[in-house]
Amino acid sequence: MSSTDVNSERKALLFCTCSGACPSMEKINFWTLAxxxxxxxxxxVEFMALHPRLCEEDGERLMARILAPTLKFITPACAEKRQEKLLRDGFAKAGVPMDAEHWIPVSMAQQDTEQVLERIKAALGDGRGKE
Ligand code: SF4
Structure with a gap:
């Protein structure tokens, strides 16, 4: 196994809470969820982390420090298509490919705490956290 191979058993969770005040996430209790x-x-889960603004410079600095090519990252955050654009720089700074081997986006938009938990369970179980 090369250093960039992913052990699919090892997944980490990186939440973005969108400042904790985004109307599309108002039904989520992040403390209960965590x-x-x-x-x-x-x-x-290898570990979980939570940040209020992953798409800002400080969020990208966090991503650069904690993303690793040997882990698959589940990112509960905004809609999956938005994540593709907004998290791109953070993945690039970490040197981790934004592909299915390394990344499972989970949308929390318009979801409640229970629904997000179910999506995370699905992402942990079958590799993709799609609705
Ligand atoms: S990455 Fe998405 S969820 Fe996080 S702050 Fe930016 S827009 Fe909000």
Whole structure:
């Protein structure tokens, strides 16, 4: 296995809360969500992190530090198409390809806490977190 190969068993979660005030995420209790992920899915997740603005410069700095080509990152954030554009620089700065081997976008737009949790479970289970 080369250093850039992904061990598909190893997944990490990187939440973007969109400042915590985005109307499309108003039904999500992020504290409840994070604790439930920890309690219910913690054994399947290498680690989780949460940032309020991954698409801003400080968010990209975080991505540059924690994304790794040996992990598959699940990113619960805005709509998947938006993530493709808005997280591109963060992935580039980390040197991690934004492909299906390394990244599973999960949209939290218009979802509630329970629905996001189910999407994360699906992403952990079958590789893609699509609705
Ligand atoms: S990446 Fe998406 S969810 Fe995160 S702050 Fe930017 S627009 Fe909001």
């Amino acid at each position: 604790e439930r992920v920890r309690l219910e899915l913690g054994d399947q």
